[in-house]
Amino acid sequence: MTGLGTESRPLRVAIVGAGPSGFYAADALFKSSISVSVDCFDRLPTPFGLLRGGVAPDHQKMKSVGAYYDRVAVANEGRFRFFGNVTVGVDISIDELRRYYDAIIVSMGAQSDRKLGIPGEDLPGVHAATEFVGWYNGHPDYQHLTFDLSQETVVVVGQGNVAIDVTRILAKPIEALRKTDIPESILDQLAQSRVRNIHLIGRRGPVQSAFTELEIKEFGELPGIRVVIDPADMRLNDASDAELLTETNTKARKNMAVLQRYLDDPILEGDKTVTIRFLESPVEIQGASHVERIVLEKNKLSGDPGKQQANGTGDTISLDAGLVFKSIGYKGVPMPGLPFDDKAGVIPNQKGQVINDPSVYVAGWIKRGPKGVLGTNKPCSTETVETLLSNLGHLQGCDHPRESEIEKVLEQRGIQWVSYQDWKLIDHLEKENGEKLGKPREKFVSVGDILAALRRVNA
Ligand SMILES: Cc1cc2nc3c(=O)[nH]c(=O)nc-3n(C[C@H](O)[C@H](O)[C@H](O)COP(=O)(O)OP(=O)(O)OC[C@H]3O[C@@H](n4cnc5c(N)ncnc54)[C@H](O)[C@@H]3O)c2cc1C
Ligand SMILES: NC(=O)c1ccc[n+]([C@@H]2O[C@H](COP(=O)([O-])OP(=O)(O)OC[C@H]3O[C@@H](n4cnc5c(N)ncnc54)[C@H](OP(=O)(O)O)[C@@H]3O)[C@@H](O)[C@H]2O)c1
Numbered sequence: 001m002t003g004l005g006t007e008s009r010p011l012r013v014a015i016v017g018a019g020p021s022g023f024y025a026a027d028a029l030f031k032s033s034i035s036v037s038v039d040c041f042d043r044l045p046t047p048f049g050l051l052r053g054g055v056a057p058d059h060q061k062m063k064s065v066g067a068y069y070d071r072v073a074v075a076n077e078g079r080f081r082f083f084g085n086v087t088v089g090v091d092i093s094i095d096e097l098r099r100y101y102d103a104i105i106v107s108m109g110a111q112s113d114r115k116l117g118i119p120g121e122d123l124p125g126v127h128a129a130t131e132f133v134g135w136y137n138g139h140p141d142y143q144h145l146t147f148d149l150s151q152e153t154v155v156v157v158g159q160g161n162v163a164i165d166v167t168r169i170l171a172k173p174i175e176a177l178r179k180t181d182i183p184e185s186i187l188d189q190l191a192q193s194r195v196r197n198i199h200l201i202g203r204r205g206p207v208q209s210a211f212t213e214l215e216i217k218e219f220g221e222l223p224g225i226r227v228v229i230d231p232a233d234m235r236l237n238d239a240s241d242a243e244l245l246t247e248t249n250t251k252a253r254k255n256m257a258v259l260q261r262y263l264d265d266p267i268l269e270g271d272k273t274v275t276i277r278f279l280e281s282p283v284e285i286q287g288a289s290h291v292e293r294i295v296l297e298k299n300k301l302s303g304d305p306g307k308q309q310a311n312g313t314g315d316t317i318s319l320d321a322g323l324v325f326k327s328i329g330y331k332g333v334p335m336p337g338l339p340f341d342d343k344a345g346v347i348p349n350q351k352g353q354v355i356n357d358p359s360v361y362v363a364g365w366i367k368r369g370p371k372g373v374l375g376t377n378k379p380c381s382t383e384t385v386e387t388l389l390s391n392l393g394h395l396q397g398c399d400h401p402r403e404s405e406i407e408k409v410l411e412q413r414g415i416q417w418v419s420y421q422d423w424k425l426i427d428h429l430e431k432e433n434g435e436k437l438g439k440p441r442e443k444f445v446s447v448g449d450i451l452a453a454l455r456r457v458n459a
Contacts, residue, residue, distance in 0.1 A: 001397030002393075005034030009401070010035040010036055011035065011037075012100070012403075014038075014101040015105045016041050016104065016108055017040075017108040017109055018082060019050060019108075020048070021109070021377040021381045022040055023047075023069035024363070024364075024378045024381035027072045028382045030072065037080075037081075038080050038081070039406060044447070047069065047082060048069060051063060051069075052066070052137065053134055054133055055137075058168070058169070058180045073420050082419055083417045084419075084422070086410065088106075088108075088335070091415050093337055094106075094360065100398055100401070103359050103360070103388055105362070105381075105384060106335055106363075107366065108366050109366060112331045112332070113326065118283055118284055120285030123287050123290060124148075124289065125287070125323050128325070129327035130330060133165065136186050138445040139445075140445060140447050149190065149192060150322075151194065153199070153321045154198045154321060155199045155323070155324045157325065158202070158329070159200060160328075162327045164200075166327055167219075167274055168219070169190075170198055171222070171272045173224055174187070179439055180440070181439055181441045198275070200275065201277050202277065203279070203281045203299055203310040204308065204310050205279055205308075206234060208243075208252075208308060209255055213258055216259070225270050225273075226267050226274070228262075228276070229275070230277070230278075234260065239304065239308055240305070280296040280298060283316065291321065292321075293318050295316050297314070297315065298317070299313065300313050330365065331345040331370065332346050338357075339354065346366060346367060346369055347367065350387075351383055351387045361387065363380055363381040368380060425453075425454060425457050430442055
């Protein structure tokens, strides 16, 4: 259709998912030379995705990135609308959205977790890190869960930064957590925690660890935490030595320096111990009616530098533990009506365009998999928007471009959507309630509470 993206016929774009990649996509659209209006849908009544529901609550500085996303929304008032509490694929389908929007950008993140695929994985007391992270961040989906924090020994499988977050929240003194935006109901439970020993298990060696220097260093800066590493784990094979010397591998060198410091200058005082273990893979989780122990197989690395894989040696050890967190990566889920690569957990695309579909695009974790920090999503979403704009001439143009049409559909379905203005009210209330408690915010932890608060304020 000609004329799309002009003053007389602005491009109508639906963004599905108001996380970082959704906001970066909106930002790139508004910064382009075309005339555009954006409606951003989220299944939650609150925006910002994992910035609110994933990023560690004791890293409040990181949460301030939300101010950037807020500016995108506020500076573009009139051409940006938020429709929170609308689940695309349930409340309205992708095919229906095609009727009201010229193009759709799906930025729905990775809503599930990868499985270990070992016996005992489903025993009570074994949890995905996604659940624990959602729970302590007050994500409404996870508030019904309970974690047996009466256990003294916990195993965290995986050594990415999510595993580090989980370990730190378990290890950190409750006084320090009280200054964060962890909801009061969760703090009450964390205050009762008897967790003393946390084992952080990596299937490969220290050179291959996925965590980053700042995050692993933080354990040494916290009061009351001892960090233990087996010196044998720090002896490297030839390929790991070569990896470490690779000019570009500064991450591994920095990690190794921190780990070596933990060995050379051990922290002797502390009532909690974090043991960082390498070259071990879980092969079974055992227990009568609740996890009691985890069986780990010792690994050896093989392969070229930079591509080393862990191979089981057949030697196993058994580690007693009453709570296990699997932190081996998030995983995307399918969106009804769109293709899906189940192995990678992504929607197959070329530079952001869904294969053979010039009206639908993807950005963020659902485009490239669950890797990368907040900032990684900016170039990712920009690439997607560039692809979309390069296809402008091939877009058919939707049948119902008037902005009021979608509101009518949602109204007819009885869907109570939350606008950006509504979110600002919630944001204000949360900060106000937090201030009374000496913390950055006290979150509403259920959709019902958010809607009720809005009814009260708007009455
Ligand atoms: C535990 C954790 C901690 C992290 N900490 C940091 C950190 O400290 N620093 C850093 O730089 N990076 C951090 N990251 C990485 C960062 O959070 C991600 O790079 C980023 O959030 C990915 O953005 P996204 O928009 O692709 O996905 P998400 O942030 O997951 O956003 C997706 C959005 O889509 C919505 N959605 C899903 N399905 C639907 C649907 N069907 N209909 C409507 N809406 C839907 C979701 O509700 C969500 O709001 C962390 C990641 C995790 C998991
Ligand atoms: N502070 C921050 O900046 C911060 C905080 C949290 C998250 N993030 C980012 O968010 C992204 C996701 O983090 P993440 O920790 O979920 O993922 P990740 O960085 O990919 O780490 C996943 C970990 O799980 C291990 N693993 C995967 N499959 C396994 C299996 N079958 N058995 C045993 N171990 C297995 C991986 O080991 P292998 O390496 O051997 O595969 C790796 O140690 C990352 O990019 C991360 O940097 C950033």
